Amino acid sequence: MSKNLTKRAEDYSKWYNELVVKADLAENSAVRGCMVIKPYGYAIWEKMQAELDKMFKATGHQNAYFPLFVPKSLFEAEEKNAEGFAKECAVVTHYRLQNDPDNEGKLRVDPDAKLEEELVVRPTSEAIIWNTYKGWIQSYRDLPILINQWANVVRWEMRTRLFLRTAEFLWQEGHTAHATEAEAIAETEQMNTVYADFAENFMAIPVIKGVKTESERFAGAIDTHCIEALMQDGKALQAGTSHFLGQNFAKAFDVKFTNKEGKQDHVWATSWGVSTRLMGALIMTHSDDQGLVLPPNLAPNQVVIVPIYRSDEQFEAIKEVVSKVKSDLEAKNITVKFDDRDTFRPGAKFAQHELQGVPLRIAIGPKDLENGTVELARRDTLTKEVVSIEGIEDRISDLLKTIQEDLFNKAQTFRDNHITEVEDFETFKTILETKTGFVSAHWDGTAETENKIKELTKATIRCIPYDSKIEEGNCIYTGNTSKQRVLFAKAY
RNA sequence: CGGGGUGUAGCGUAGCCCGGUUAUCGCGCCACGUUUGGGACGUGGAGGCCGCAGGUUCGAAUCCUGCCACCCCGACCA
The missing domain is CATH 3.30.110.30 (C-terminal domain of ProRS)
Known part of the structure; x- marks a missing residue:
């Protein structure tokens, strides 16, 4: 564990980079521009995924999965989309390695294993998906198609930063097909609203819903809706986008259907996505010089309990009390971690859990055993108070809600003032x-x-x-x- | 991809300009003991092909060339 995070005021981007690594969220990998998301960081992403997935399903969407590779001929079908992403595509040209005859113990690309058609590693999946939808849609009765996929995509970025811009990233991409323009536009707006709800109510990040100008629009879209957040350093971050694609992809992939009047028409499309970039938004909205600050909704552990003891007898007595507190909290669907490691002293544990943004910390020691109390500390305000252990689960349950709201309000005040x-x-x-x-x-x-x-x-x-x-x-x-x-x- | 910078133990570093016994220091790590209400202390110990590959030299962490990675500034971008 490490001490002394760089202060935000000193060097904001250094603070960010250090925080990501020290809080054990992610690290750089052996592959240029690609990150390893560590268990603690991934647990936060899983919380985001679970909530978003629920919201997508509640609005009628289903999950599916499409291939990582896009044949070049499909990729280039929608010209604007292809042009927009062409400069940042990884391309597979061969399918086999062999022992290098000139270099013992090394492998080389087998020159005889050249692919007849190159495969583009998806930077986004419109092409492969619309090529697939073509086979699924004949009649208005086949519409709408409301599909989401959780996937990784690759964009060969020149300058990368953990979570904010990596060459490979995780995201979800929704791809829908509709019979009418109005319905597709409504879907585009609906999903942007879903993103805004998610950002504000779940991540406690205030966002502004809006529409992009032509030059900022997604390549191949008629309109790009977005949610924009404001980071602590005064820079904006695009946190999610929802695109109205018109009939561009339907025309490029020849996806037609017969409408109620018996006439052929091209299908109307949308696509929408958010990515692991939201992790960056989370960090730069709430965290402070002590480290990560997590809204309770996103915290893998909402409460951590640190025992303070001298003797084994004391530890046993504390364990007994803790086990009741823990089960009372868990009965209220609060996630609790009892940090009973005997290899760290309390101060070190406090510092670590602060660095990792655990919303509430309970410390319990001999004094508390005597008085029937615990020390309860808030990560967001760094305040602590000694409270009765009686009814602690209700108090904590309320406090978690308060913290969630306070974080949002604080971020919103900052945003509105800026x-x-x-x-x-x-x-x-x-x-x-x-x-x-x-x-x-x-x-x-x-x-x-x-x-x-x-x-x-x-x-x-x-x-x-x-x-x-x-x-x-x-x-x-x-x-x-x-x-x-x-x-x-x-x-x- | 253009300009600048940096790579020495898990992390942070000294040494490099001016080549020469065993590569410096702190944190961390391991063992034992004492400790435990905000990042413990003592004693002992382990850990390095000095980013990678070539070259120059009797000799390279140090000089030269190439490559890789990361950071900063630009262009590009979720």
Whole structure:
């Protein structure tokens, strides 16, 4: 175990990198840009998965699995999608190795084992899935198709960071097919709302729902909806996207159906996804200089119990009390870990559980045995109090709910304080440099202006918020007329 | 992929410019003992092909070349 995490104020990105490793969430692997997700980090991801999976199923979706490899000819079928991802694709060209005759004990690629057609390792699965859907859809009666898959994808990123951008990452991707445009649009919006609910109510991360501008849109989409979160360092993070794909993929893969009127039509499509990047969002929304802070909903252990004792007799007595507390808590569906390791002293355990973000810590020692109390410590506020052991399970149950809410409120206050409306470009630049966060400003709607602003300030349009009110204004950069404000920020 | 930087024990490091006995120190690790209400202490011990591969040299952690990985800045991106 390690001491002394770099302080956020000192070097935010160093703090992040250290935290991920020291809290035992993930580490770099022998493969460039690819991470090993360690058990503790994976347990958090599994919590996210379980909740999302429940939400997907509650909205009528089913899970399925499609191949990792996409034949190049399928991959290139939807031109914009192919073009958008082409530069970051891993490609399989051979299917066999052999002993290298010139290099004892080494292997080489068998030159005779060249694939007739290269296989692209999926950077996203629209191509292989729409090629499959083609065989499933003939009639409006076959629609809608509402499928999700949990998978890994590969995007050959040049610059990677644990969880935030890795060459291989885990995600879920929903791919749906609909008979009408309206239904597909409704699905796109529904799933973006599901993501927002998940982020806010489960992860305690406030997000802004909105629509991407053309230049930030998913390759091959008509519209990209998104949820945008704000990290503690004032940079925005795209936490999830939901795409309305129109008939682009149906046309590219010739997926037609006969409608009720007996006429042929192309199918309407959506796709939507969130990834292990959410782990990064989680860390950069709630954690502090002591380490990870987990909202109770995401904590593998919501409560940890640390015994404090001198003698074996004391330890036995504590164990007895703990076993009752533990079962009372578990009866309320609270996950509890009794840290009875005799190889670490209490102080070391406190520090470790703080680093790993356990929401509540109970310490119980001889004094408590005498008084019928425990010491109860909150990770989020780093406060502690001595409380009666009587009714502790109700107290903790309530406290976990409070912590979940407090974390959300704290993050929301921070986020709301970092949305600044500006009217002129000088202020715009100043805010981005000093206050940081989201800047709400008028924009003339052109990609040229958007690009120019990005060039000058490194800020991009994160989204056009759903709730952006319609008001007359002038573009921050060109002064041309504008009908509503958009949100700019520097982003991850 | 372009510019810059860094790789020495599990982690953090000294030594490198100016090549020369046994590669420095701290943390961690192992054993024993004492300890245990916020990261314990003592004594003893183990652990290194100095990122990898070549080269120069009597001799390379140190000089040269290539490669790999990571970090920072850019472009790209969930």
